[in-house]
Amino acid sequence: MADAWILHPDYRTPAVPAGTGPAPGPWRHPDGGQVMNGTYERALPGGQVEVVTVWYGYALSRWHGPFMPRFTSPMVSAWNLVLAQGLTAGPGAPSPYHDELWCDRWIAEALLYGRKPYGTFRLPAAEALDWFAGCGGTNLVYRARVEGDLVRVVAGTSERYVHLFDLDALIADYREALPRDLAEPAVAVLDAHRLHSPALHYVLPENGEERFARAPLPIRGLTLGYPPRETAARIVTASAEPASVRQAAAQ
Template structure:
């Protein structure tokens, strides 16, 4: 692994103007604040977003094989800040009301020309002020009243706004250079599935996806989604790579029926060696497997709890665990969280340290759950979701 290299970007959140302890992420003795990259596994580049020495998020992306063509509208901050991602929730610029902070950031990012498109909510007076400025900023928007409950009262003085730039994709982005990047990074069939819609969008305004009733962007190809949301090409290409089923590579080749039911891309081994990156660690002990909360693993147990809470499905949020002791009595929760982690698309997936990954796999085996089977189940699940 190489050393971290700073990546300049003027939208990094300002340091706190109130007393706030700095984190322990530093580079050459200087507190890390902003975006940084370093080389990772073959074909992979790792990225981190730091705030005042605290790690906000860490991700993997395709290592650029050609000069980068990311314009100012494409930045990792457009994912990290819009989704208020945080490795340690208490150490962030978001404050006590992360949702309010993210809505305000997206509103300002659109006006400042940092993002091409965003969906956000603002209170009545702030929303009206924003709408007055939107036209001068070259934005087209729709809005609807949003009902919410505050102090036991139903209110509807908040507006939910969806806005996008009026320019076409061809005016905002160098589509030819972007197409070249996709063709250099991906096999032909997979690249063309993303390239064709990109070329078809040259004369399409970004604001085409501004609709309060139709969720058009969710059905768009990933390359178009990435540009629209302002994600760097390396992140979006990794998302495309991660979407390729690898069930055929994981299952026994003695079963020819699998190959006939999957798209041709499933036979392709991604250049970023995803199988190697997800290779499961073997337990190095001769005795019993680890137990949650056992003496000698309390630090890892704390990291494990944070991992489970971060990857617990939103629809089951009310049933998440709140302590290591509780996690020890509900072992199935770990398998559910690990599976949810596996089906979370890159780059939104939170990276696992080798130590924590070793610990999780050992715990799962001790609970009678095979990590190998969970990986296979996750790949089958992803392949099914992509086919419907």
């Protein structure tokens, strides 16, 4: 039997509508019926944890993964996964995204303020120039190109992974959470990335984005600031897929 939902405060949680707006969604606290808003977790049997991100009563994501108690990072959040991809509760459901560039602006700001280590976004030229100016004094490195009326940017921090994250804690969590045949490849790629940085490995090279698209799941998830528990669940799912499906997904 699952435990009750526990709120885990996260400043990334989008603000709820003020004044007139859509009706709140169906997710409510069992005690009192208040509208849920934020990241909620609950323990499941078998050492699993279920995570749901709720905005104004609407569940924008819901997944479960293994319990990984050691690793934490201010650059990792369940909201990074949601807000970078513009996830919603379903077609036509209310969401916090005000326009088609909302997620791009969110990624740009998250990078600028150290809320995620790597990302791509598109902005109007004037906004992109302001963003470039704001990078002064940060560890961000970027590449940019004009695409029609927008500027597309790929950016990442020059900080090395070993300084960005507690890799030893993450490695210990993977070894405990996954079967050995899945854990050891994850451990190997994390070890190999200790002295790399998102900027040096995935931004500066001409083929950096292609290289990132081919990177193993533990690296892609961590570099995007996604929760390792969610990544671990993906690793398990991918291991059960036929080899032809895995190869197609990696291309």
